[in-house]
Amino acid sequence: MNIDLCRIIDLPKISDPRGNLTFIEGMRHISFDIRRVYYTYDVPGGADRGGHAHKALHQLIIAMSGSFDVTLDDGRNKKKFHLNRSYQGLYVCPMMWRYLDNFSSGSVCMVLASNLYEVSDYYRDYNEFISAVISK
Numbered sequence: 001m002n003i004d005l006c007r008i009i010d011l012p013k014i015s016d017p018r019g020n021l022t023f024i025e026g027m028r029h030i031s032f033d034i035r036r037v038y039y040t041y042d043v044p045g046g047a048d049r050g051g052h053a054h055k056a057l058h059q060l061i062i063a064m065s066g067s068f069d070v071t072l073d074d075g076r077n078k079k080k081f082h083l084n085r086s087y088q089g090l091y092v093c094p095m096m097w098r099y100l101d102n103f104s105s106g107s108v109c110m111v112l113a114s115n116l117y118e119v120s121d122y123y124r125d126y127n128e129f130i131s132a133v134i135s136k
Contacts, residue, residue, distance in 0.1 A: 032114035048101040059112040066107025075133030
């Protein structure tokens with residue numbers, strides 16, 4: 001996959017004096033059905049997350065609170081995104097190595113995924129990932 005397919009998506013935002021509301025509908029606001037949702041929180045200062053790629057999984061990464069950086073790597077190019085708005089999400093296509101770091105205190109990272117957890121969908125070794133990219 002090409003890193004240019006990964007992009008920030010503006011999600012619907014309904015502003016209200018009582019508080020804002022954002023919603024996400026699979027196959028409407030994002031290009032996949034949502035099969036799994038997970039989130040990370042209480043990430044210690046200086047820690048990072050990610051460090052893997054998915055063979056087939058599509059994801060939308062959202063900073064629900066606070067901020068963090070996401071570095072994507074398609075095996076040829078790298079691109080860094082700073083997430084800090086709960087009404088924006090980063091679409092990550094398959095075959096994209098990712099690192100999440102620079103978490104602010106109290107940040108919450110929510111991920112919408114196109115499929116259920118499947119260990120065989122992961123590349124956890126960067127050299128293995130690069131070999132797969134080169135062979136395609």
